[in-house]
Amino acid sequence: MNHTKPDTKILTQIINNPIVKFITILALCTSCNPGFGEQIVATNTNSTSIAIKFVPPPPPPPNRGEPTGRAQGGAGRGCEPTALVPVTKSNNGNLLWGLTVAERPQFWFSLPRSLTSKDAIEFVLTDNQKKTVYKTKLNSLTTPQGIASFPIPENIPALKIGQSYNWSFSVYCDFQTIEDKPGNVQGTIQRIAINPQLKNQLANAKTPIQQATVYAKNGIWFDALTTLGINIRKEKSKEISSAWTELLRQVNLEKNSSLPITNCCDTPKK
Template sequence: MLRLRKSAFTRQVAGALTTIALGLLMTASSAWAQAPDQKTIQSTQIIFNDPTPPQQGSPSGRQRGGASRGPCRQFEALTALVPTHKGFVWGQTVSDRPTFWFYLPNALTEKTPIEFVVQDAADNYIYNTRITAPDTKPGLIRLPIPATAKALEVGKAYTWTLSVYCDPAKPSSSVFVSGMVQRVASDATLHNRLKAATPLEQVRLYAEKGIWYNAVDTLAELYRMKPSDHQLTSTWITLLKQAKLGNLTTAPFSPCCTPKW
């Protein structure tokens, strides 16, 4: 009788242990199934390696519009989506005619035109346009150098300036941001990797090489098309924060100054 009781007890314990083991296995399997693939994490992780500016000296450029008076106060938060490096507002590109992004803090009207200028080291105009874009709402605006403009040369640095003529009573006054862009060559290795990469992986490669203008433009276009994509949202926030532009991560995109988006 005692042996029978022990046998029954042993079976009960064994059954309970089996149930616990199966439960733990199912939990672990579920966790493994839900965990993101490590390869996916590595392929989309973005780290911007901020390179050293091409020249040293006194700080150059202006990332934000700064304090203003009168009607121009509404545009003092004008911001260039370009990193700063020890006082230099600058970045690299592999494009011969790169695209620039800016944050416009207030709506434009017929009486508040903007002017965008790109110049070489000798102050010659590479591109100069004055645009009246009424009904342009506050947000992130895109300004590409068109195909009709002179191409940037590899190895050379150029200055750019975006001005908002915000006071009709004083046409000479404006709120502006300015900085530099340097075109660099895309080596064979980077070129081949970009060709084989997805658009989001291209962003990561550009950022890894410190090629800011291509990284932010490619990512902005992806994010603008799919604003509800969690991966793109996370990548956009990460990239802007690394350039100390975290306050603009939720800024909307605003059509401006180009025929199509």
């Protein structure tokens, strides 16, 4: 029987091939650690959600905003809404406080349950002199449980840069037949200017996730959340939903991340 001697040059080329080296190493690692290959895949699939990182800004000065929990009132009847806003520790206690660069920002709340025509919701925005800037109350709603947003209408004056505003959101359960305090949550928002560095970063952000990431790393909570929220409605993208979930997880709001974004309250009337 004749045996053909292998070509040494060809063998050397095969051995030195990067793909062959990778497969060989992967095979060896898998044999030692059966979960090795799975770890590589898991790292790649989570790269989108890990990319967004909220960096909390410094807390507001003393006497800027009132201490509050995420939800209160409602007499334990399931009327307590949740504000999708980070809790900030300050000298005043725990505050629901965040920054925006928007002239008329959107506010996001998790509804405690499905709402019917027996229920009502109210949103109020006041300036630092406690003067009402915007107030709306909506009755006769039929809205499934989920997350609702309240944008400030275009006919309302733009928020002033550097000024803080207090907001409150209330749910009146069965208000026509039961006299009771509404479930209420309140907090503070401050508009800041877009500096040249932030402007340049936003100009280079081409996707909603990139834009939200820029806002988040600069501590601008309201715009980061709104950028993702309005695009979830448009695209139903898994990547955007993943970033939304991750952003809420970082401020201990992950239990709300799976709730649908409802069509309630998109264009409230004055």
